[in-house]
Amino acid sequence: MERSRKRNAEVTRARILAAAKQAFSNTGYSHTGIREVAALAGTSSTLVLRYYGSKIGLFEAALRDSMPDHEVVRPPYAEFATALTKMLRDNPGATDSMLMIAMASGEREAATIAAQIFTELNIVPVGAALGDPDGKVRALQMAILGIGFVFFIKHLPLTIFDERETDSICDWFTQSVLNVLEPDRRIH
Incomplete structure (x- = not known):
């Protein structure tokens, strides 16, 4: 019993x-x-x-x-960036944590907890995986890209974009994540 x-x-x-x-x-x-x-x-x-x-x-x-396990952030980064875009575009559950964080910003107590959990479970481990000197900064850059992408593609779908244009936005997101992951390949 x-x-x-x-x-x-x-x-x-x-x-x-x-x-x-x-x-x-x-x-x-x-x-x-x-x-x-x-x-x-x-x-x-x-x-x-x-x-x-x-x-x-x-x-x-x-x-x-809802926070994903970030052990998958490792080379080859092009494959990771492509898989991340596909997961965020196609898997509704994968976006819960990002939307919860974005939508908690208007409530101080919830925003404080979201920042603490996000730092602990995302920024610190992803930053460590990306390494010094700027791993934490790049982890936050990826998060900024990801939350914005998810918010506009999933939560606030802008219906003026057709499938081809949405694919173009997804390609831009993939390339932007790759630029963060491989900063030495960036054009300055």
Whole structure:
């Protein structure tokens, strides 16, 4: 009986986190409520609060859960940049963390937590993988490119662009990421 209860709790927590990622990435921190997340997860707001303590606790857990593993940032960088573009364009779940970060900026407490988690789980490991002297700077440059790309391609789709133009924007993004990853190849 105890094992079944624990398994159900894990399943419920996973449903809550999935619902929170969906809500925070679609409507932002300030426009997402505990009741909305609970309804999306098919549970009660009381249970959400029992597991995560508060809306900000839920946001932190959802953001941590949505952050990708950055061990894949390694040469050959052209392949990485191409795969990154494809993943961000085609995989909706891959963009949750970026949209959650971008849309938390209007709420001080959420922005502070987003900055802390993003630094810990993205800037520091990607910067270390890229190495000195400017790995952290290049990690942030890639993040700036990525968040902007995701925001305009996925969250705020500009319908004036046809498929060919969207492909051109994706090619630009891929090349821009590659320029950050291989700064010695840049034209100054």
